[in-house]
Amino acid sequence: MQNYSLSHLEELESEAIFIIREVAAQFQNPVLLFSGGKDSITVYHLAKKAFWPAKIPFPLMHIDTEHNFPEAITFRDQLAEKDGINMIVKSVQDSIDQGRVVEETGVNSSRNLAQITTLVDSIEELKFDACLGGARRDEEKARAKERFFSHRDEFSQWDPKNQRPELWNIFNGRCKMGEHFRVFPISNWTEMDVWQYLKKENIDIPNLYFAHEREVVNRDGVLLAKSEFLTLKEGEAYENRIVRYRTLGDMTCTGAVTSECYNLDDIIEEVAATRITERGGRFDDRRSETAMEDRKKDGYF
Amino acid sequence: MSYLDMTLLRFSTAGSVDDGKSTLIGRLLYDTKSIFEDQYQALEKSSNLRGEEEVNLALLTDGLKAEREQGITIDVAYRYFATPKRKFIIADTPGHIQYTRNMVTGASTANLAIVLVDARKGVLEQTKRHSFISSLLGIPHLVVCINKMDLVDYSEEVYEKIRSEFEDFGARLAINDIRFIPISALKGDNVVTRSEHTPWYGGATLLNVLENVHIGSDNNLVDCRFPVQFVVRPNTDEYHDYRGYSGRVAGGVWKVGDEVKVLPSGWNSKVKSIDTYGKSLQEAFPPMSVTITLEDDIDISRGDMLVRPNNQPEQTQDLDLMVCWFNPVALKLNGKYAIHHTSKAARCVVKKILYKVNVNNLHRDQEDKTVGMNDIARISVRTTAPLFVDRYTRNRNTGSLILIDEATNETVGAAMVLN
Numbered sequence: 265m266q267n268y269s270l271s272h273l274e275e276l277e278s279e280a281i282f283i284i285r286e287v288a289a290q291f292q293n294p295v296l297l298f299s300g301g302k303d304s305i306t307v308y309h310l311a312k313k314a315f316w317p318a319k320i321p322f323p324l325m326h327i328d329t330e331h332n333f334p335e336a337i338t339f340r341d342q343l344a345e346k347d348g349i350n351m352i353v354k355s356v357q358d359s360i361d362q363g364r365v366v367e368e369t370g371v372n373s374s375r376n377l378a379q380i381t382t383l384v385d386s387i388e389e390l391k392f393d394a395c396l397g398g399a400r401r402d403e404e405k406a407r408a409k410e411r412f413f414s415h416r417d418e419f420s421q422w423d424p425k426n427q428r429p430e431l432w433n434i435f436n437g438r439c440k441m442g443e444h445f446r447v448f449p450i451s452n453w454t455e456m457d458v459w460q461y462l463k464k465e466n467i468d469i470p471n472l473y474f475a476h477e478r479e480v481v482n483r484d485g486v487l488l489a490k491s492e493f494l495t496l497k498e499g500e501a502y503e504n505r506i507v508r509y510r511t512l513g514d515m516t517c518t519g520a521v522t523s524e525c526y527n528l529d530d531i532i533e534e535v536a537a538t539r540i541t542e543r544g545g546r547f548d549d550r551r552s553e554t555a556m557e558d559r560k561k562d563g564y565f
Numbered sequence: 566m567s568y569l570d571m572t573l574l575r576f577s578t579a580g581s582v583d584d585g586k587s588t589l590i591g592r593l594l595y596d597t598k599s600i601f602e603d604q605y606q607a608l609e610k611s612s613n614l615r616g617e618e619e620v621n622l623a624l625l626t627d628g629l630k631a632e633r634e635q636g637i638t639i640d641v642a643y644r645y646f647a648t649p650k651r652k653f654i655i656a657d658t659p660g661h662i663q664y665t666r667n668m669v670t671g672a673s674t675a676n677l678a679i680v681l682v683d684a685r686k687g688v689l690e691q692t693k694r695h696s697f698i699s700s701l702l703g704i705p706h707l708v709v710c711i712n713k714m715d716l717v718d719y720s721e722e723v724y725e726k727i728r729s730e731f732e733d734f735g736a737r738l739a740i741n742d743i744r745f746i747p748i749s750a751l752k753g754d755n756v757v758t759r760s761e762h763t764p765w766y767g768g769a770t771l772l773n774v775l776e777n778v779h780i781g782s783d784n785n786l787v788d789c790r791f792p793v794q795f796v797v798r799p800n801t802d803e804y805h806d807y808r809g810y811s812g813r814v815a816g817g818v819w820k821v822g823d824e825v826k827v828l829p830s831g832w833n834s835k836v837k838s839i840d841t842y843g844k845s846l847q848e849a850f851p852p853m854s855v856t857i858t859l860e861d862d863i864d865i866s867r868g869d870m871l872v873r874p875n876n877q878p879e880q881t882q883d884l885d886l887m888v889c890w891f892n893p894v895a896l897k898l899n900g901k902y903a904i905h906h907t908s909k910a911a912r913c914v915v916k917k918i919l920y921k922v923n924v925n926n927l928h929r930d931q932e933d934k935t936v937g938m939n940d941i942a943r944i945s946v947r948t949t950a951p952l953f954v955d956r957y958t959r960n961r962n963t964g965s966l967i968l969i970d971e972a973t974n975e976t977v978g979a980a981m982v983l984n
């Protein structure tokens with residue numbers, strides 16, 4: 265008899281496609297938040313699959329901190345061009361220039377918080393009622409209880425104590441004017457699932473994820489890339505290393521790992537053997553034990 | 566690439582404070598090397614701050630700040646780990662009676678439930694509650710872990726006594742596959758590796774059960790059900806006349822050429838193609854997301870259901886339901902609620918509250934009919950439009966629905982169809 269069962273990647277894919285279609289069906293004006301990282305590239309690929317042979321019935325939006333890796337921006341622009349995507353780009357610099365938010369200063373400053381303002385302003389301005397994102401529950405402990413359909417009030421705030429229950433495969437996307445939902449189709453995926461899926465589906469990702477030579481500075485165990493945005497502290501110096509990235513954020517706070525992985529197979533092998541979480545290399549999470557949870561309440565992705 | 570053959574198992578855990586649930590999950594994650602160094606260091610740090618000597622693996626499954634302060638889990642937290650055979654999704658839920666709703670949520674998607682029993686205490690009310698909820702939510706496999714065996718000298722007698730106690734009431738559960746494992750979550754006995762301390766136990770370790778339990782037949786492969794989720798109309802030159810019905814197979818095996826009946830219109834047609842991205846399939850089964858095209862041009866929209874002419878769900882406006890209530894505001898007799906069932910939305914009015922179920926012993930309470938938060942009750946409702954339902958025990962996808970308060974938009978109840 266035939267075995268009617270799916271592999272874990274097929275089942276995760278099917279679940280994610282279901283969620284994405286549910287968003288298109290339940291909301292008036294959804295958007296896919298695209299960061300240029302592997303997770304949002306995965307969600308974008310799933311959205312393509314969900315609506316084929318039609319086009320994705322909503323735009324993509326990138327909140328550009330302008331502290332991004334130039335390679336990630338090039339990748340974004342090339343993808344938009346190739347696939348004919350409606351890519352909205354909103355700039356954090358604009359929010360700063362308009363006085364909507366004050367830029368952090370100092371050696372460990374980042375535009376992580378400023379980004380929230382730009383995002384929230386853009387959602388209000390463009391009247392999005394659902395924002396699809398690539399966050400995963402395994403990334404960080406505050407995310408373990410996040411819903412697929414995560415409700416945000418009119419101030420874009422998340423209330424972890426008052427979340428709508430989600431049972432079976434039934435999703436409740438009803439909301440009032442001014443409120444919206446963040447929707448996370450790959451909630452149930454782990455970092456490993458994403459790498460395996462990228463490989464299985466032969467999906468292009470920025471070359472930053474693969475080993476390359478780069479000037480970095482070792483700051484408290486985090487390897488930060490040389491860039492115009494980084495100020496060296498006393499006693500620090502750049503050195504040349506063969507590195508790659510497991511996650512992409514701002515150049516100012518995303519750490520590289522020393523690695524000789526030149527393709528996805530190498531990465532899958534390396535991730536299986538590593539003992540550090542992907543966000544372990546991110547300065548923004550280290551600020552306090554509940555850093556992520558606090559940012560999420562304020563409207564972070 | 567062996568990971569292409571891995572399967573997925575979703576399981577729920579429930580336990581009352583101090584049964585060792587968090588320690589067990591921590592142990593599973595730790596022994597399968599799913600805990601990373603930085604997570605481990607963070608644990609070490611938190612444990613030290615709390616003045617604890619050993620690294621408290623239980624802290625791993627402790628999510629939000631408020632909970633950390635109170636020292637208990639108050640929501641469903643999802644955890645992930647994998648072995649070369651399977652990927653696992655744990656729905657980790659609290660065990661107190663006031664979190665019945667969270668247990669129900671965690672159980673709703675689980676293939677398997679782990680129920681923890683403290684070997685020193687034996688089968689308690691809460692053990693029964695967890696088992697009843699698992700049974701009610703249609704979980705096909707139950708594993709009873711008799712924990713803290715180290716504290717009873719790994720005694721076979723204690724184990725056998727608890728096992729027979731459980732079997733006495735287990736006969737009332739609608740679960741056929743029930744297994745027992747003597748473990749120590751703290752020391753690791755029979756969790757991932759076989760224990761030397763229990764030579765009298767001939768069964769498998771917990772991880773072994775999780776890796777090998779047969780889940781292939783948990784889905785309904787008999788009754789073809791395809792709720793239409795979204796209609797795909799590309800309107801491009803290449804696919805000018807393409808009209809596809811997207812959705813997730815909710816039951817049965819669909820094949821190209823199969824006869825189809827469309828509900829509610831009643832039109833018949835045949836499956837022309839089963840499409841996924843750039844590729845056509847010969848068949849589709851649960852829980853695949855696909856797009857189906859039909860031989861004939863029929864007006865079909867979201868909320869309709871494709872079925873087989875000779876195997877149809879019940880079409881009815883009168884539903885007999887077992888509801889679990891989620892909201893502090895009680896269920897209202899004659900109250901109106903919005904209803905979401907598969908891809909269909911409707912409204913309903915509550916006609917009758919028949920009885921409440923005591924989840925500790927499954928007794929029916931016909932006196933007190935106030936259905937408040939965490940209560941489970943049998944009710945009947947009438948809907949504004951016919952729904953296409955199967956009994957929950959036959960199909961979890963077409964036999965489940967949620968109730969929504971139309972004023973607040975909150976999900977206030979979750980129900981299983983008994984029709």
Ligand SMILES: Nc1nc2c(ncn2[C@@H]2O[C@H](COP(=O)(O)OP(=O)(O)O)[C@@H](O)[C@H]2O)c(=O)[nH]1
Pocket residue numbers: 580581582583584585586587588589623712713714715716748749750751752
């Ligand atoms: N001796 C022993 N203690 C255990 C075992 N499992 C858990 N414990 C202890 O029981 C207490 C409660 O465990 P915890 O995992 O926090 O329980 P939870 O409230 O169910 O999550 C802790 O002090 C654990 O160290 C076990 O198998 N043997």
